[in-house]
Amino acid sequence: MSDKAKKQLRWVRLDNAAKIYPAARRRNWSSVFRQSVTLTENIDEDVLKSALGVTVKRFPSIAARLRRGAFWYYLEQVESPPEIKREQSCPLAFMSRDEIRECAFRVIAYRNRIAVEYFHSLTDGSGALVFLKSLTAEYLEQKYGISIPCEQGVLDRREPPRQSELEDSFPKYASKVPASRKDTNSWQLSGTPEENGFLNLTCFKISVGDIRALAHKYGVTVTVLVSAAVMQALLNLQKEKVQNEKKRKRIKILIPINLRSLFPSTTLRNFAMYTVPELDPRLGEYDFEEICNVIKHKMGTEFTAKYMSRVIATNVNDEKNPLVRLIPLPLKNLVMKAIFDNVGIKKSCLDVSNLGLVRLPEIMQKYVTRVDFILGAKAASPYNCGVISYGDTMYVNFVRNTVEPELERHFFNVLHEMGLELEVESNKSTREEML
Numbered sequence: 001m002s003d004k005a006k007k008q009l010r011w012v013r014l015d016n017a018a019k020i021y022p023a024a025r026r027r028n029w030s031s032v033f034r035q036s037v038t039l040t041e042n043i044d045e046d047v048l049k050s051a052l053g054v055t056v057k058r059f060p061s062i063a064a065r066l067r068r069g070a071f072w073y074y075l076e077q078v079e080s081p082p083e084i085k086r087e088q089s090c091p092l093a094f095m096s097r098d099e100i101r102e103c104a105f106r107v108i109a110y111r112n113r114i115a116v117e118y119f120h121s122l123t124d125g126s127g128a129l130v131f132l133k134s135l136t137a138e139y140l141e142q143k144y145g146i147s148i149p150c151e152q153g154v155l156d157r158r159e160p161p162r163q164s165e166l167e168d169s170f171p172k173y174a175s176k177v178p179a180s181r182k183d184t185n186s187w188q189l190s191g192t193p194e195e196n197g198f199l200n201l202t203c204f205k206i207s208v209g210d211i212r213a214l215a216h217k218y219g220v221t222v223t224v225l226v227s228a229a230v231m232q233a234l235l236n237l238q239k240e241k242v243q244n245e246k247k248r249k250r251i252k253i254l255i256p257i258n259l260r261s262l263f264p265s266t267t268l269r270n271f272a273m274y275t276v277p278e279l280d281p282r283l284g285e286y287d288f289e290e291i292c293n294v295i296k297h298k299m300g301t302e303f304t305a306k307y308m309s310r311v312i313a314t315n316v317n318d319e320k321n322p323l324v325r326l327i328p329l330p331l332k333n334l335v336m337k338a339i340f341d342n343v344g345i346k347k348s349c350l351d352v353s354n355l356g357l358v359r360l361p362e363i364m365q366k367y368v369t370r371v372d373f374i375l376g377a378k379a380a381s382p383y384n385c386g387v388i389s390y391g392d393t394m395y396v397n398f399v400r401n402t403v404e405p406e407l408e409r410h411f412f413n414v415l416h417e418m419g420l421e422l423e424v425e426s427n428k429s430t431r432e433e434m435l
Contacts, residue, residue: 011076012061016170016315017270018121022066022073022100023336028197029379030095033125033386035132036108036115038370043109044143045084051139052081052107055131058157061166061269062122062131066100071329075104075122084109090199090427092376092399095119107135114139115372120270125355125373125386126258127268129153133360140367152359162266169265174316175309185346186252186278187238189381191402199377202408204396205423206415208357208389214418218292223354224299226387226396227255227277228291230352233410235281235291240410245282252278254348255299259312262305273311275302276348288418341380350407351375354387370395377401 014022021031056063060077067076082103087110095104095117104119114136118128134155137148150156194200215225234251242248256272265271277298279286286294301307318324324332358371368390374397375384382402388395398408405428412422 010060011067011074012064012166012269013072013074013168014121015168015267015269015271016312016319017124017272019072019319020336020340021119021121023333024340024379025097026379028094030100030376031120031379032092032095032117032376033120033128034091034115034117034372034374035125035128035388036113036372036374037132037136037368038372039112039114039136039367040369042112043114045109047143048107048109048114048139049081049084051135051142052084054157055135055138056081058134058155058159058161059131059268060161062105062118062127064104064122065102066104066119066121068329071325071327071332073121073329078103082107086110087115091115091201091374092117092199094197123268124258124270124272125256125353126260126272127270129355129358130155130268136368137361137364140364144367146363148363149361152361154361154364164266165268167265167267168269169259169263169267169271170312171316171320173259173263173265173305173309174313175306176313177310178314178317179307179310181314183276183347184250184252184278186349187234187249188346189234189237189349189383189402189407191382191400191404191406193382194401194403198401200400200402200405200428201374201426202398202400202405202428203372203425204398204408204412204415205425206394206396206420208392208394210420211394214420218289220292220296222389222394223255223352223356223387224292224295226354226394227253227295227352228288229411229414230350230385230407231277231279231291231295232286232288232414233407234349235279235286236410236414237406238281248281250278250280252276252348254351255295256351256353257299257303257308259308262303262308273308275299288414346380350378350381350383350385352385352387357389365391372397374399383407 063078064075067074085106085108100119106117108115130153133153137154138157215222254274254276259271277295355373371390373386373388375386382400386397
């Protein structure tokens with residue numbers, strides 16, 4: 001690689017979606033998510049450290065620190081891999097400003113699990129999964145002396161990064177016609193706050209075959225079915241807490257859409273948008289099939305290249321505005337944080353992000369027993385939900401920063417009453433509390 005190319009890889013501007021996260025940070029919240037693999041044997045930390053040292057060179061936009069410029073933040077590639085961290089009392093511990101400036105991701109070893117926690121400005125769930133797969137492949141190669149083919153999202157750690165992986169794909173696929181930003185607020189969950197930033201994690205393990213069969217029964221995808229179960233649980237919870245029907249508010253969830261399935265992009269940076277289906281409980285009761293259809297048609301209408309290019313254009317046009325570009329960064333932060341607080345976080349109850357079925361090279365499969373995906377709690381709402389499948393098991397991970405497992409209880413009941421068997425794991429709650 002030429003010196004010029006090396007210099008280009010040293011830093012990158014934040015992509016269009018990444019810009020909001022540094023501005024929206026607060027003392028008790030940083031937008032961080034986790035992905036992890038569970039292996040058959042305990043982690044050898046020395047081998048993991050060596051594997052990380054090789055892998056970070058391949059991912060300069062993920063193995064990076066957040067830097068501050070005069071007008072925008074940017075990412076700078078870390079010169080050396082971070083130290084392997086130990087598991088704390090709960091996942092997704094607050095990532096401080098100083099930590100993000102030093103290295104905006106963590107690698108955590110705990111028994112037989114490798115976890116990576118990412119500040120969201122680095123990448124989205126799809127890009128992060130490529131990094132985790134590649135790191136795991138490098139670890140397994142070094143640990144067991146095997147050779148893993150570069151397929152199913154595993155990249156060659158010895159080759160230089162491709163320029164297409166580092167691009168901000170949003171401007172490239174923006175339409176000339178922007179979409180409207182008009183939207184309505186949703187009902188906001190509440191509860192007794194946990195102390196010291198503790199996060200409760202509840203994982204529902206469900207048979208992939210069973211959940212697919214149920215989705216087939218309703219004529220929808222697995223993502224739609226799980227999202228419908230969450231919305232049904234939210235309806236039931238609001239009905240329990242708000243007795244007066246007229247005072248009930250819209251139930252809305254945010255479902256991320258991987259834009260790489262619509263546009264020919266191989267970027268490893270953020271490249272996702274969202275659809276936000278909603279239900280108005282003041283209009284009457286909703287049965288489960290009706291909820292499925294609301295989400296199905298909402299996604300069918302918006303999950304197209306033409307529609308998403310308009311949504312992209314709305315955000316990109318703001319960034320291109322000459323006045324916005326010249327506003328000093330501290331003032332930009334104030335404006336973006338105000339917009340995020342008053343517009344973004346009030347538009348949904350929580351996110352339901354499904355990364356789908358994880359596929360690995362065949363030789364890796366006998367070493368990897370489980371894959372997890374955990375979102376951090378929202379800035380002003382106690383919940384979030386990450387979904388991922390591996391082998392014959394789907395893992396639905398609810399995280400919350402409040403004491404009471406209210407939404408989890410209703411979610412469990414919705415699927416349990418439809419005949420699904422759910423195994424419950426938690427760092428606090430038990431299966432009996434769900435019943």
